[in-house]
Amino acid sequence: MSIASYIDHTILKPTVTYIEIKKICEEALLYRFAAVCVPPPVIAKAREYLAAGQPATPASKLSGPSTPSPPVSASVSSSAPAPVKIATVIGFPFGYSVLEAKLAEAEMAAALADELDVVISLVALRNGDWSYLEKEMQAITDRAHVRGRTVKTIIESGILTDKEIVRCCEIYGRVGVDFVKTSTGYAEKGASVHAVELMRQHLPPSIQIKASGGIRSYTFARQLIDAGADRLGCSASVAIVQEEEGLEKNGGEKSGGGY
Numbered sequence: 001m002s003i004a005s006y007i008d009h010t011i012l013k014p015t016v017t018y019i020e021i022k023k024i025c026e027e028a029l030l031y032r033f034a035a036v037c038v039p040p041p042v043i044a045k046a047r048e049y050l051a052a053g054q055p056a057t058p059a060s061k062l063s064g065p066s067t068p069s070p071p072v073s074a075s076v077s078s079s080a081p082a083p084v085k086i087a088t089v090i091g092f093p094f095g096y097s098v099l100e101a102k103l104a105e106a107e108m109a110a111a112l113a114d115e116l117d118v119v120i121s122l123v124a125l126r127n128g129d130w131s132y133l134e135k136e137m138q139a140i141t142d143r144a145h146v147r148g149r150t151v152k153t154i155i156e157s158g159i160l161t162d163k164e165i166v167r168c169c170e171i172y173g174r175v176g177v178d179f180v181k182t183s184t185g186y187a188e189k190g191a192s193v194h195a196v197e198l199m200r201q202h203l204p205p206s207i208q209i210k211a212s213g214g215i216r217s218y219t220f221a222r223q224l225i226d227a228g229a230d231r232l233g234c235s236a237s238v239a240i241v242q243e244e245e246g247l248e249k250n251g252g253e254k255s256g257g258g259y
Contacts, residue, residue: 158189
């Protein structure tokens with residue numbers, strides 16, 4: 001299985017433009033990434049570009065000037081399933097929004113997005129309020145699952161102790177989230193093989209793992225998958241896939257046990 005199928009092609013910077021959203025959607029369609037992960041205000045625009053299904057310029061040209069998007073046919077519903085999933089973020093990037101705000105974000109995002117990547121309250125975690133963390137994610141997960149949406153819980157593993165990671169796995173295992181995700185990409189440390197291995201050891205088999213933050217090479221991406229990651233959040237997605245293609249072309253060693 002190509003590494004592309006593991007990747008959420010991601011752009012979450014606060015100054016993102018529609019041109020950049022169009023570009024990552026084109027790349028996602030071209031390389032068949034699992035999803036695009038975009039900020040909440042541009043979910044509808046991403047769905048428009050994906051529904052239009054217009055990726056077909058070579059990858060080498062995608063970094064050049066972008067031409068205006070053709071209008072989407074009136075027959076294409078904004079809620080029609082896209083060939084690539086759309087993920088967005090809730091409580092991003094610091095997680096300290098109050099629960100009511102996160103629920104409002106989740107409700108609005110779930111109208112168009114397929115997957116919600118939710119940052120936990122690190123304030124609650126650092127103060128040992130584990131009951132709040134469980135209540136928070138249970139409320140958001142229940143609300144999202146009613147709409148058939150996938151929930152990925154971001155715990156910011158790079159700034160947690162092993163004991164805190166294990167406790168998060170226990171709590172979110174009980175809640176029944178769909179994924180536990182390592183990182184936002186905004187902390188000083190992102191994904192690590194150790195964190196993914198620890199999460200896999202302490203999560204129920206039914207709950208998947210998304211590794212994100214600092215994944216810029218095929219080699220590291222492969223290590224994370226071999227450690228137990230089911231999905232990868234990357235902004236360097238195209239370079240990672242091209243590195244894999246180069247290894248295949250040159251007869252290099254492609255995979256360990258992960259795919």
